[in-house]
Amino acid sequence: MAVQIREATEGDVEAIRQVGRQAWPATYSFAGEDYITHGLETWWSTHAICSSLALTLNLVAELDGRVVGMGNRDLRRSPATIWKLYVPPGRQAAGIGSTLLDGLVTRAPDGERVTLEYADGNDRAGGF
Helix, strand or coil: CCCEEEECCHHHHHHHHHHHHHHHHHHCHHHCHHHHHHHHHHHCCHHHHHHHHHHEEEEEEEECCEEEEEEEEECCCCCEEEEEEECCHHHCCCCHHHHHHHHHHHCCCCCCCEEECCCCCCHHHHHC
């Protein structure tokens, strides 16, 4: 079955949090345990994800009915800015992230540039 990309709903909050819990530690291992713990508590909390649903375009990638990745793009900024694009380590290099990125870019207003912001040291995001 192919990966399906769709807009996230409130029913996806826990699945999105699970993606973060799986992907964040591996992504930010270079930054140390305190940074990882802070990020999970701050940006991957239920409250943060619910707020994000109101302020950003959130997409989820589904495979066989399960959320296997997520990405979001800020709706308040111009140019459009991608803040999150995460796929758990065991699912990476299968085209899920690229499909999410394409979904985020193609949903931008016609002709609007899209940028990606990421933490210094996250060389994988820069390369991606």
